[in-house]
Amino acid sequence: MKKELPERFRNHKHVWVFIEQERGHVHPVSWELMGAGRILADKLKVELAGVIIGPPGEATLAAAQEAACYGADLVYTVTNPIFADYRNDPYTKALTDAVETFKPEILLLGATTLGRDLAGSVATTLATGLTADCTALDVDPDGSLAATRPTFGGSLLCTIYTLNFRPQMATIRPRVMPMPERVERPLGRLVEHPLAMAEEDIVTKVLKFIPDRDQAKSNLAYADVVVAGGLGLGSPENFQLVTQLASVLGAEYGCSRPLVQKGWQPAERQIGQTGKTIRPKLYIAAGISGAIQHRVGVEGADLIVAVNTDKNAPIFDFAHIGVVTDALHLLPQLTEAFRRRLSAHIRDRIAS
Amino acid sequence: MHIVVCIKQVPDSAQIRVHPVTNTIMRQGVPTIINPYDLFAVEEALRLRDRHGGTVTILTMGPPMAEESLRKALTFGADRAVLLTDRFFAGSDTLATSFALATAIKKIGETFEPVDIVFTGKQTIDGDTAQVGPGIAKRLGLNQLTYVSKVSALDLAGRSIDVERRAEGGVQALKTALPCLITMLEGTNEIRRGSLPDALRAARAEIVTWSAKDAGIEDVTRCGLRGSPTVVKRVFAPTPRSEKAKIIEVSQAQLKATPKDQHKTLLPEALI
Ligand SMILES: Cc1cc2nc3c(=O)[nH]c(=O)nc-3n(C[C@H](O)[C@H](O)[C@H](O)COP(=O)(O)OP(=O)(O)OC[C@H]3O[C@@H](n4cnc5c(N)ncnc54)[C@H](O)[C@@H]3O)c2cc1C
Ligand SMILES: Cc1cc2nc3c(=O)[nH]c(=O)nc-3n(C[C@H](O)[C@H](O)[C@H](O)COP(=O)(O)OP(=O)(O)OC[C@H]3O[C@@H](n4cnc5c(N)ncnc54)[C@H](O)[C@@H]3O)c2cc1C
Numbered sequence A: 001m002k003k004e005l006p007e008r009f010r011n012h013k014h015v016w017v018f019i020e021q022e023r024g025h026v027h028p029v030s031w032e033l034m035g036a037g038r039i040l041a042d043k044l045k046v047e048l049a050g051v052i053i054g055p056p057g058e059a060t061l062a063a064a065q066e067a068a069c070y071g072a073d074l075v076y077t078v079t080n081p082i083f084a085d086y087r088n089d090p091y092t093k094a095l096t097d098a099v100e101t102f103k104p105e106i107l108l109l110g111a112t113t114l115g116r117d118l119a120g121s122v123a124t125t126l127a128t129g130l131t132a133d134c135t136a137l138d139v140d141p142d143g144s145l146a147a148t149r150p151t152f153g154g155s156l157l158c159t160i161y162t163l164n165f166r167p168q169m170a171t172i173r174p175r176v177m178p179m180p181e182r183v184e185r186p187l188g189r190l191v192e193h194p195l196a197m198a199e200e201d202i203v204t205k206v207l208k209f210i211p212d213r214d215q216a217k218s219n220l221a222y223a224d225v226v227v228a229g230g231l232g233l234g235s236p237e238n239f240q241l242v243t244q245l246a247s248v249l250g251a252e253y254g255c256s257r258p259l260v261q262k263g264w265q266p267a268e269r270q271i272g273q274t275g276k277t278i279r280p281k282l283y284i285a286a287g288i289s290g291a292i293q294h295r296v297g298v299e300g301a302d303l304i305v306a307v308n309t310d311k312n313a314p315i316f317d318f319a320h321i322g323v324v325t326d327a328l329h330l331l332p333q334l335t336e337a338f339r340r341r342l343s344a345h346i347r348d349r350i351a352s
Numbered sequence B: 001m002h003i004v005v006c007i008k009q010v011p012d013s014a015q016i017r018v019h020p021v022t023n024t025i026m027r028q029g030v031p032t033i034i035n036p037y038d039l040f041a042v043e044e045a046l047r048l049r050d051r052h053g054g055t056v057t058i059l060t061m062g063p064p065m066a067e068e069s070l071r072k073a074l075t076f077g078a079d080r081a082v083l084l085t086d087r088f089f090a091g092s093d094t095l096a097t098s099f100a101l102a103t104a105i106k107k108i109g110e111t112f113e114p115v116d117i118v119f120t121g122k123q124t125i126d127g128d129t130a131q132v133g134p135g136i137a138k139r140l141g142l143n144q145l146t147y148v149s150k151v152s153a154l155d156l157a158g159r160s161i162d163v164e165r166r167a168e169g170g171v172q173a174l175k176t177a178l179p180c181l182i183t184m185l186e187g188t189n190e191i192r193r194g195s196l197p198d199a200l201r202a203a204r205a206e207i208v209t210w211s212a213k214d215a216g217i218e219d220v221t222r223c224g225l226r227g228s229p230t231v232v233k234r235v236f237a238p239t240p241r242s243e244k245a246k247i248i249e250v251s252q253a254q255l256k257a258t259p260k261d262q263h264k265t266l267l268p269e270a271l272i
Helices: A031-043 A058-068 A086-100 A113-126 A237-249 A257-261 A292-298 A327-341 A342-349 B036-052 B062-077 B094-112 B132-140 B198-206 B253-255 B261-266
Strands: A014-019 A048-054 A074-081 A105-109 A131-135 A136-139 A146-151 A157-162 A167-170 A187-191 A205-211 A225-229 A252-253 A284-287 A303-308 A321-324 B002-006 B009-013 B033-036 B056-059 B080-084 B118-122 B143-154 B160-167 B171-176 B178-182 B206-209 B228-236 B246-249
Touching: A014 A031, A014 A058, A031 A048, A031 A105, A031 A167, A031 B132, A048 A058, A048 A086, A048 A205, A058 A074, A058 A146, A074 A205, A086 A113, A086 B132, A086 B246, A113 A167, A113 A292, A113 B094, A113 B132, A113 B143, A131 A146, A131 A157, A131 B094, A146 A167, A146 A292, A157 A167, A225 A237, A225 B198, A237 A252, A237 A284, A237 A327, A252 A257, A284 A327, A303 A327, A321 B206, A327 B033, B002 B036, B002 B094, B002 B132, B009 B062, B033 B036, B033 B062, B036 B056, B036 B118, B036 B143, B056 B094, B062 B080, B062 B198, B062 B246, B080 B094, B094 B132, B118 B132, B132 B143, B132 B178, B178 B228
Parallel strands: A014 A048, A014 A105, A048 A074, A074 A187, A105 A167, A131 A167, A225 A252, A225 A284, A284 A303, A303 A321, A321 B246, B002 B056, B002 B118, B056 B080, B080 B206, B118 B178, B143 B178
Antiparallel strands: A136 A146, A146 A157, A157 B228, A205 B171, B009 B033, B143 B160, B160 B171
8 A cells, every 4th residue: 555645634743652550650661661752752853752640639740750761751630530540432532632632653562461551442443553562663764654563473574554544553561662761851841732521421430459469579570580491391381490400590481372372381381472561680481482472572681591492493583692502401501500500699789 | 330341353373373384373163252351241241230130231342253252252141142244344453342342232221221331351362452442432431440350249239349350569459430441351250151042042033234334433543554553564484493492302211310410411500
């Protein structure tokens, strides 16, 4: 398809990042997207704006201020007590209304449960394109957003465009983009956008919010050291070789998708395109072949060490250090060696 | 009560291979399955029907062979199956797909009985966008409940439903009104084995087969490639890292010989 942007979209300009704020807490993916958005905005020579939907008060203002420190030129806020908890209907109205009023050309959201729920509704209401779970964003010389995501099954990526509709929308998963540096900066402009909606207008009610218990929250996505195992481990029992090494290193542990499908590990331990994206300083992958869906979840790691019996395994295309050997033998050796070498103090330091 | 469950027939991803030279996906001979996430939606719909009475209609949009998936869903005990198939649908992105499905659901409501709940899976294993559910809900004005882990209460007389929904950092307990659309989270129930009578019925069942026109779609430019704002422009293989991995081959004998210092060669000094 050729690019023939209809007249009505030609005044859409600027890059927007949806800042996901719930119960006074901003999801870090919002700042990661601010970093990605900054690059796009600079290339396009336009402004970068954050959009915050939330209850009136301190937390929303603080988030707006924080957005400036991560690179926003200006921030739009839609505030109303109805936004105390996320609900699809009022959030969709608020974001759609803001987009229709201020007409951004690009709108980025985190691919969280909230972001995906919202993005799908907003894109449908605006009848525009939405590219899911992107792993790379860029703009072409003609200004079009090039959003890249893995394609199914094989070792391929595809680049998707929304040529003739605006805004061009994309969701990006937490940890795919690097966290930009925070620089203390005053907020340039704050634009408050009113939304006339009252609690009586909303059908869906939040009965309660049950926070996850601490042990249910794995810190996999944000851990500095991660050890993971794949099908090469051969059996669910052998997975303890991974957890043992992780525990000695003060690391989080994870796995490839087949282990979740087989019920060896719970879904929140899965690393990859349909699991978590990680960006640790050190990633140790044992018995994992390195399929594209796994690769896109770990590529942000500073150092990737892969242990695999097959020296032609695809994981060696993106690992920094490849150890060609039997993981079932190497893992216990590593655990033992580290146990001897690492004092409890160092372990804590690695973990923190 | 009338529930519609949307299912998608997908290639069994475990069996897909990429052509090493042309970098294209080799689909020939790859078996197709019901998108695994959709089975949780089918099961939840059947449970609600078993408890509250009513009918479950299964809907899929796809090529004629997608009929197979519908028959499979009937063996679990669903009451009716609708296949939406037309060459106009080829190349649909999620906006075009949700348009076609939403229009068909409206038609299903008019043709059979009004629809109270629409179920979809959380996402598919091929397109994997999780956008079709919200797209249908928005078009039909259904109350949208995504990532649902549990239907806690259903009050048909009062037209209300309570669910638990996976949110960031916790679970939201929500109450909303019917009609609604639920995208069901994986691992939340276990799909039943169909009964023998259901298997026999499924084999003989007449699948309702609709073209775009039959489903009430007047403007076919809103379907397929023409109705899709997204355009896939490039498909390519990821570039290998410019520096090759430092490869260390460790034989069994070596493993046994030098356990103590193994980590020195294998892992960065900074960490030790
Ligand atoms: C839509 C879609 C989404 C997906 N999402 C994800 C995702 O999020 N995450 C993910 O991981 N996968 C995902 N996959 C699956 C992915 O394509 C691969 O199938 C999967 O990553 C393979 O897992 P694996 O490496 O553990 O197993 P395999 O590919 O079977 O690899 C096992 C490896 O272990 C090696 N090995 C065997 N024995 C030993 C031993 N004793 N010691 C050391 N090495 C050994 C083998 O040489 C082999 O390389 C997805 C697929 C699809 C279609
Ligand atoms: C590799 C790849 C990448 C793609 N990327 C994008 C993208 O970024 N943006 C985009 O708009 N489109 C994209 N598409 C197109 C998209 O996959 C199709 O529109 C597809 O028809 C529906 O989307 P999905 O598979 O992602 O479904 P999802 O939105 O993940 O599916 C959610 C649920 O909707 C129901 N459902 C989905 N499809 C059907 C159907 N045909 N019949 C009945 N029920 C159904 C099922 O219950 C399913 O569990 C992509 C396709 C491929 C192959």
